[in-house]
Amino acid sequence: MKAREIYDRLCEHMPIRIKEDWDNSGFLLGDTNKEVGRVLVTLDVTADVAREAVKGKFDLIVSHHPLIFSPIKSITDRDPLSRVITELIKNDVAVISMHTNYDSARCGVGTVLAKTLGLKNVRVFGESRVETYMKLCVFVPAEDKERVAEALFSHGAGRLGEYGECSFSSEGTGTFTPSTDAHPYIGEAEKRESVHEVKLEVILPKVKAGEIVSAMRAAHPYEEPAFDLYDIDYPKEVFGYGKIGETDETDFLDFARLVKERLSCERVRFVKSCDRIRTVAVGGGSCAFLIPEAQAAGADVFVTGDAKYHEMLDAKEAGMSVIAAGHFQTEDVAIPPLAELIASFGDLYVKKSETHTACERYI
Numbered sequence: 001m002k003a004r005e006i007y008d009r010l011c012e013h014m015p016i017r018i019k020e021d022w023d024n025s026g027f028l029l030g031d032t033n034k035e036v037g038r039v040l041v042t043l044d045v046t047a048d049v050a051r052e053a054v055k056g057k058f059d060l061i062v063s064h065h066p067l068i069f070s071p072i073k074s075i076t077d078r079d080p081l082s083r084v085i086t087e088l089i090k091n092d093v094a095v096i097s098m099h100t101n102y103d104s105a106r107c108g109v110g111t112v113l114a115k116t117l118g119l120k121n122v123r124v125f126g127e128s129r130v131e132t133y134m135k136l137c138v139f140v141p142a143e144d145k146e147r148v149a150e151a152l153f154s155h156g157a158g159r160l161g162e163y164g165e166c167s168f169s170s171e172g173t174g175t176f177t178p179s180t181d182a183h184p185y186i187g188e189a190e191k192r193e194s195v196h197e198v199k200l201e202v203i204l205p206k207v208k209a210g211e212i213v214s215a216m217r218a219a220h221p222y223e224e225p226a227f228d229l230y231d232i233d234y235p236k237e238v239f240g241y242g243k244i245g246e247t248d249e250t251d252f253l254d255f256a257r258l259v260k261e262r263l264s265c266e267r268v269r270f271v272k273s274c275d276r277i278r279t280v281a282v283g284g285g286s287c288a289f290l291i292p293e294a295q296a297a298g299a300d301v302f303v304t305g306d307a308k309y310h311e312m313l314d315a316k317e318a319g320m321s322v323i324a325a326g327h328f329q330t331e332d333v334a335i336p337p338l339a340e341l342i343a344s345f346g347d348l349y350v351k352k353s354e355t356h357t358a359c360e361r362y363i
Contacts, residue, residue: 001346003060003094004032006039009345010062012156014098014105017207018129018239023100024066029085030094036060041339042353043332045095050084052355054091061088062342064109064331066097102334103241104128106162107341109284110243112334116262117303119245119280126242126283126293132206133235137199138216138227139174141186145198151219155212157204160235168201174226185221203232242290244281244297252277252301256323259303263329266362269307270323271316277301284330288322295320305330328358 007027019025040058042049045067053061061067067085075082088095103109114122136157140148149167152158158166174197178184187193204212209229217225247255252272260268281299283290288311294302295318302320305327315322335352343350 001036001348002032003027003030003034003036003096006036006060006062006342006345006348007032007096010096010098010342011101012159013107013341014101015205016101018104018131019099019101020128024069025097025099025101028067028095028097029088030060030092032094034059034092034094036094037347037349039339039342039348039350040353041335041342041350042356043328043335044356045084045088045097046356047080047084047087048355049353050087050093052353053093054087056351058093058351060094060096062338063095063097064099064102064335064338066099067095098338100128100241102338103284104239106239107337109331109334110241110282112337113282113284113303113330114243114245114280116333117247117259117280117282118262119243119247119282122243122245124238124240124242125244125281125297125299126290127238127240129239131237131239133203133232133237134206134209134229135201135203135232136209136212136216136227136229137201138220138225139197139199140220140222140225142171142196142198144221145169145200148216148219149200149202151215152200152202152204152212155215156208157202157212160203161237166202170199170201172197172199183223185223203235205237206231241287242281242283242294242297244279244294244299246279247277249276249278251275252321255280255301259323259325263325263333265325265329268323268325269312271312271321273316273319273321274300277321282330284334285327288324291315291320291322292318303330326358326360328360332358 036059038058039060044065045063153165160166177192180189277300281294281302283304285305287304288307303323307324
């Protein structure tokens with residue numbers, strides 16, 4: 001499987017279009033046409049991870065945090081990032097980083113964190129993106145329906161929640177009369193034709209409408225395909241870092257201990273404003289900015305990675321409980337599911353990095 005194919009498959013689950021504008025997610029290093037057999041998955045691309053990839057003869061690293069985040073003016077042996085990049089290039093190791101698009105995706109970091117903590121009825125709060133949809137109805141000869149449908153599906157049409165390749169077909173008769181300047185697939189100039197056709201209906205993300213219509217035209221046998229394209233009110237897909245759900249009513253300190261255990265934390269920091277909890281909001285990594293929205297959404301406690309002193313103080317003053325369990329711990333938990341997803345793409349050896357662990361220690 002080529003590196004670009006793996007990237008495209010990842011983008012089906014965590015679309016690159018939902019990343020933040022300031023982010024640098026994407027295919028960041030290497031040959032997109034490289035044949036890949038071994039994939040190393042990690043939270044960060046550190047010097048240890050680079051050496052692990054080279055020693056293990058991995059073709060591709062897939063990380064959460066981008067290898068390259070800020071613009072680089074030079075690549076020499078004088079700084080750590082340059083040395084990592086040089087080692088990976090010399091050994092033909094490609095790098096794909098899925099950052100804020102993985103954070104916000106349905107299968108993303110917040111969802112994994114919520115499931116790890118046993119939350120039920122998990123949903124988004126603090127939305128970062130709302131994706132609207134359109135309906136495409138195209139009329140195609142019955143014998144060409146499958147080819148056109150495949151072109152639509154392969155470019156992102158027909159996805160509804162966790163279901164892909166969704167469509168509806170109905171049969172009927174189409175009529176047309178080609179002009180003398182036409183080059184008809186069926187029929188003759190200035191003679192009315194009646195053709196057994198299928199009306200093929202699919203939904204598609206509005207941001208991809210142009211690409212999908214172009215793919216439909218390329219696959220359609222007619223010189224001038226007949227189709228309708230219009231906005232629809234449903235579905236609307238909401239993306240966001242924050243997820244919220246319910247747990248069985250429990251003591252706050254017991255829940256804090258559960259967070260520490262499930263995320264393998266050396267310690268957790270918290271401010272406690274309630275004795276009992278049932279509704280829990282989560283946001284992996286640096287999501288303390290969502291504390292007010294978590295409270296507005298009805299959460300009893302917000303679990304995140306990082307929280308500054310004043311953010312914790314403000315939360316306590318507002319009557320909101322917060323557990324800060326560590327940036328690494330709240331995001332690294334989402335790396336094994338990412339590895340499992342990549343392994344499902346085909347005949348690949350996929351492994352989570354063994355060398356990358358939390359850099360912080362406590363005494």
